[in-house]
Amino acid sequence: MKSIVIYTDGACSGNPGAGGYGVVMLYGTARKELSGGYRKTTNNRMEVLAVIKGLEALKEPCAVKLYSDSKYVVDAIEKGWAKKWRSQGWMRNNKEKASNVDLWER
Numbered sequence: 750m751k752s753i754v755i756y757t758d759g760a761c762s763g764n765p766g767a768g769g770y771g772v773v774m775l776y777g778t779a780r781k782e783l784s785g786g787y788r789k790t791t792n793n794r795m796e797v798l799a800v801i802k803g804l805e806a807l808k809e810p811c812a813v814k815l816y817s818d819s820k821y822v823v824d825a826i827e828k829g830w831a832k833k834w835r836s837q838g839w840m841r842n843n844k845e846k847a848s849n850v851d852l853w854e855r
Contacts (some may be wrong), residue, residue: 751776752812754802759795759819768792770799781806794822797852805855806853825853 769786789817796819
């Protein structure tokens with residue numbers, strides 16, 4: 750299985766506001782960069798979308814080392830928040846809906 754390194758970042762000017770994401774993918778000496786932007790979005794949406802775009806760009810199953818500076822993204826994955834939200838019908842708790850469900854479902 751190929752091993753690939755993916756670096757991701759997302760940002761926003763205002764929250765919500767204009768924002769974008771960037772992805773750098775490395776495989777051996779090959780490098781691929783992805784980016785995009787939106788007029789009205791949030792920082793967390795751009796952070797999650799960067800990860801999604803990087804993973805969606807893979808053409809075959811790979812061993813992936815993923816880097817993100819987003820506490821939201823890292824905690825949602827490493828602490829199992831996203832799995833918990835999904836198992837609870839995309840609710841954070843009994844009263845609050847999880848944010849960015851459309852992206853987490855992807």
